[in-house]
Amino acid sequence: xxxxxxxxxxxxxxxxxxxxxxxxxxxxxxxxxxxxxxxxxxxxxxxxxxxxxxxxxxxxxxxxxxxxxxxxxxxxxxxxxxxxxxxxxxxxxxxxxxxxxxxxxxxxxxxxxxxxxxxxxxxxxxxxxxxxxxxxxxxxxxxxxxxxxxxxxxxxxxxxxxxxxxxxxxxxxxxxxxxxxxxxxxxxxxxxxxxxxxxxxxxxxxxxxxxxxxxxxxxxxxxxxxxxxxxxxxxxxxxxxxxxxxxxxxxxxxxxxxxxxxxxxxxxxxxxxxxxxxxxxxxxxxxxxxxxxxxxxxxxxxxxxxxxxxxxxxxxxxxxxxxxxxxxxxxxxxxxxxxxxxxxxxxxxxxxxxxxxxxxxxxxxxxxxxxxxxxxxxxxxxxxxxxxxxxxxxxxxxxxxxxxxx
Amino acid sequence: xxxxxxxxxxxxxxxxxxxxxxxxxxxxxxxxxxxxxxxxxxxxxxxxxxxxxxxxxxxxxxxxxxxxxxxxxxxxxxxxxxxxxxxxxxxxxxxxxxxxxxxxxxxxxxxxxxxxxxxxxxxxxxxxxxxxxxxxxxxxxxxxxxxxxxxxxxxxxxxxxxxxxxxxxxxxxxxxxxxxxxxxxxxxxxxxxxxxxxxxxxxxxxxxxxxxxxxxxxxxxxxxxxxxxxxxxxxxxxxxxxxxxxxxxxxxxxxxxxxxxxxxxxxxxxxxxxxxxx
Ligand SMILES: Cc1ncc(COP(=O)(O)O)c(C=O)c1O
Numbered sequence: 001x002x003x004x005x006x007x008x009x010x011x012x013x014x015x016x017x018x019x020x021x022x023x024x025x026x027x028x029x030x031x032x033x034x035x036x037x038x039x040x041x042x043x044x045x046x047x048x049x050x051x052x053x054x055x056x057x058x059x060x061x062x063x064x065x066x067x068x069x070x071x072x073x074x075x076x077x078x079x080x081x082x083x084x085x086x087x088x089x090x091x092x093x094x095x096x097x098x099x100x101x102x103x104x105x106x107x108x109x110x111x112x113x114x115x116x117x118x119x120x121x122x123x124x125x126x127x128x129x130x131x132x133x134x135x136x137x138x139x140x141x142x143x144x145x146x147x148x149x150x151x152x153x154x155x156x157x158x159x160x161x162x163x164x165x166x167x168x169x170x171x172x173x174x175x176x177x178x179x180x181x182x183x184x185x186x187x188x189x190x191x192x193x194x195x196x197x198x199x200x201x202x203x204x205x206x207x208x209x210x211x212x213x214x215x216x217x218x219x220x221x222x223x224x225x226x227x228x229x230x231x232x233x234x235x236x237x238x239x240x241x242x243x244x245x246x247x248x249x250x251x252x253x254x255x256x257x258x259x260x261x262x263x264x265x266x267x268x269x270x271x272x273x274x275x276x277x278x279x280x281x282x283x284x285x286x287x288x289x290x291x292x293x294x295x296x297x298x299x300x301x302x303x304x305x306x307x308x309x310x311x312x313x314x315x316x317x318x319x320x321x322x323x324x325x326x327x328x329x330x331x332x333x334x335x336x337x338x339x340x341x342x343x344x345x346x347x348x349x350x351x352x353x354x355x356x357x358x359x360x361x362x363x364x365x366x367x368x369x370x371x372x373x374x375x376x377x378x379x380x381x382x383x384x385x386x387x388x389x390x391x392x393x394x395x396x397x398x399x400x401x402x403x404x405x406x
Numbered sequence: 407x408x409x410x411x412x413x414x415x416x417x418x419x420x421x422x423x424x425x426x427x428x429x430x431x432x433x434x435x436x437x438x439x440x441x442x443x444x445x446x447x448x449x450x451x452x453x454x455x456x457x458x459x460x461x462x463x464x465x466x467x468x469x470x471x472x473x474x475x476x477x478x479x480x481x482x483x484x485x486x487x488x489x490x491x492x493x494x495x496x497x498x499x500x501x502x503x504x505x506x507x508x509x510x511x512x513x514x515x516x517x518x519x520x521x522x523x524x525x526x527x528x529x530x531x532x533x534x535x536x537x538x539x540x541x542x543x544x545x546x547x548x549x550x551x552x553x554x555x556x557x558x559x560x561x562x563x564x565x566x567x568x569x570x571x572x573x574x575x576x577x578x579x580x581x582x583x584x585x586x587x588x589x590x591x592x593x594x595x596x597x598x599x600x601x602x603x604x605x606x607x608x609x610x611x612x613x614x615x616x617x618x619x620x621x622x623x624x625x626x627x628x629x630x631x632x633x634x635x636x637x638x639x640x641x642x643x644x645x646x647x648x649x650x651x652x653x654x655x656x657x658x659x660x661x662x663x664x665x666x667x668x669x670x671x672x673x674x675x676x677x678x679x680x681x682x683x684x
Binding site for chain 1: 408415418419421424435439440442443444445446463464465466467468470471542543566570573574657
C-alpha cells in the first residue's frame with residue numbers, strides 16, 4: 001500500500017503543516033506554564049491569548065467567550081451540565097435522535113450522573129435527516145432547561161436550522177447548545193447573528209491536533225465549570241492548558257477562515273463528482289441525507305445487499321480510507337443510530353459508506369475511488385445471497401422471527 | 407478496526423467456493439439482511455457418500471465471508487456424519503481464531519451446515535423449534551443454550567458475541583442470565599451434595615444469604631430510608647421484597663440487580679438471580 005487516499009475527515013483530519021510549524025517551538029524551547037509569574041512562562045500565556053483571539057474570529061465571538069477544553073466531548077458535557085446547574089428547577093432536555101454519542105449517551109444517563117430524574121425528548125428526523133420544526137416548538141415546555149442540537153451531522157453531513165432553532169429557544173427563555181464540531185471550519189458561522197448560548201468545537205476535525213476543543217459560552221450566559229481546579233481559563237476550566245495544541249488550534253482557525261471559500265466551492269464540487277459518479281455507475285445505490293442542506297464535504301451512500309465492513313476492507317487494500325454505518329463497524333450489532341432514525345431500510349443501512357473530504361483531497365483521488373469502488377461492490381454482490389433475489393425483498397428485508405426494528 | 411488473522415484476511419480477499427450448486431443435494435439458508443449477516447450453503451454428495459462439492463453465498467462482514475469460505479473447504483471430502491461433527495470452534499480455529507465479537511460468524515457457518523443437511527434429509531431443524539429469546543435477532547433458547555455448552559460461555563456478553571442474542575435492545579439480558587445458569591446447571595454432573603464449596607443445600611444458601619443481607623445490604627439500604635426482606639429461595643432464585651423508600655424508588659430494579667445481586671453473588675454463590683416478589 002503506497003499512497004493513502006484519505007476521505008475520512010469527519011473522523012479526524014491531518015494536522016496542517018502550517019499548524020504543526022506554529023506549534024513546534026512550544027514543545028522543547030518555549031515550554032513554560034502560562035500561569036507562571038516568570039516571563040519564560042508568561043510569554044507562552046500571551047501566545048495562548050493570541051490563539052483565543054484567532055478562534056474567536058473564526059466564529060465572530062469575543063475572546064472572553066472562548067474556553068479551551070480537551071475535546072469536543074468535554075465541551076458538550078460542560079455545556080449541558082452547566083445549563084442544568086444554572087436551571088436547577090428544570091428537568092427537561094431536548095435533543096435529536098441523531099446526536100453524536102457525546103450528547104446522546106450523556107443525556108440518556110443524566111439521571112445516574114446527576115442523581116435527579118430528568119425527562120429527555122429525542123426529536124425524530126425524517127428520511128432526509130431533517131427535523132420537523134413544528135414538533136420542535138411543541139416539544140419545548142416550561143420545564144425545559146436546555147436544548148442541545150448538533151449543527152451538522154457527523155455521519156450524513158445534514159445541517160439542522162440552528163439559527164431558527166436557537167431563536168425559538170431564546171424566545172422561550174431556554175438555554176441552547178449546539179454541537180458544531182462538524183460545522184466549524186466547513187461552513188461560515190457568526191455567533192453575533194445567532195441566539196445560541198453554547199457552541200462546541202473540536203480541534204482535530206479542522207486540522208488541529210487531537211485532544212483539544214473549545215466551548216463558546218455567550219457573554220451573560222450563566223456558567224458552571226465542569227473541571228474544577230486551578231484558576232485557568234478564568235476559573236471556568238481547571239487544568240494546565242494544552243498549550244501546544246491550543247496554539248495549533250488558533251492557527252488552524254486562521255487557515256479554516258482562509259479556506260472557507262474553497263471548502264464550499266472546490267471541495268463541494270469534488271464531493272458532488274464523487275457522489276454523482278458512484279450513484280450513476282453503481283445500481284441500487286442511494287444517497288443518505290438531504291441533498292442540499294448538507295456539509296459541502298460529506299457524502300453518505302448506501303449500496304444495497306452488501307455489508308459495509310467488507311466494502312471498507314476492500315477499499316483499504318487500495319489505501320482508500322472511509323467509514324461505514326454498518327453494524328459490524330458501529331461496535332454494536334445494529335447499524336448506525338443515525339441511519340435507523342432516518343428509516344433507512346436494513347437492505348441499505350448495513351451497506352452505507354461515508355466519504356468525508358477536505359481541502360487536501362484532489363480530483364485524481366476522486367477519480368481513483370470512482371475507478372476502484374464499482375468493481376468491489378459488484379464482486380461483493382456476486383457473493384451476496386440476496387443480490388439475485390433482490391426483486392423479492394425490495395424495500396424491506398425482514399426475516400421470519402427477526403424483528404430488529406428501529 | 408478489527409484485528410483479523412492473516413488467514414481470515416486471505417479467505418476474505420480470495421474466498422473459495424463462492425456460488426450456488428445448481429443441482430444441490432442440500433441447501434441451508436440462515437441469517438437475514440436485517441440482522442446484518444446471512445449465509446446460503448449448498449452441497450452435492452458424491453457416489454461414495456462424501457461431500458463432493460460445497461459452495462456458499464454470504465452477505466456480511468469480512469469474518470462472515472472468511473468463515474463461509476473456510477467451512478466449504480472443511481466440508482469437501484467428508485461424509486454427512488463427519489460434517490456434522492464440525493463445530494463453530496473448529497471453523498474459528500481453521501482461520502487461526504476470530505475476534506471474540508465476531509464468533510457469531512462461525513456459529514452462522516455451523517448453523518448453515520446443519521440447515522443444509524436437514525434440508526437433504528428432509529427433516530426440520532431442531533433450532534427453529536425453540537422459543538425466541540432475543541426478539542432483535544430472532545435467537546431461540548435452544549440456540550443460546552447450545553452455544554453456552556459448546557463454547558463454555560459464562561456471561562451475557564459471551565452469549566452476545568457467539569449468538570448475537572442480547573446485542574440489540576438488551577431486554578432479554580435477564581432471560582439470558584437464567585439460560586446461562588440453566589444450561590450450565592444441566593451440564594454439571596448430577597449433584598453429589600458434598601462436592602465442593604460451590605454446591606450448597608438450600609438451607610445453607612438461605613443462611614448465607616441472610617447473613618450477607620444483615621451484615622451489609624440492609625445497613626446500606628437503611629441509610630437511604632429503605633429496607634429489604636428475604637421472601638424465598640428457590641434453586642438459584644432469590645426472591646426479595648424492597649421496603650420503605652426503596653419500594654417506591656424508580657431505581658429499585660437497578661438496586662436489586664446492580665447492588666443486591668452483585669453482593670450476593672460475590673459472597674454466596676455466583677449463580678444467584680435476585681428477583682422482586684411483592
Ligand atoms: C458531531 C460530533 N460531536 C462530538 C464529537 C466528539 O469530539 P471529540 O472527539 O473531540 O471528543 C465528534 C467527533 O467524532 C462529532 O463528530
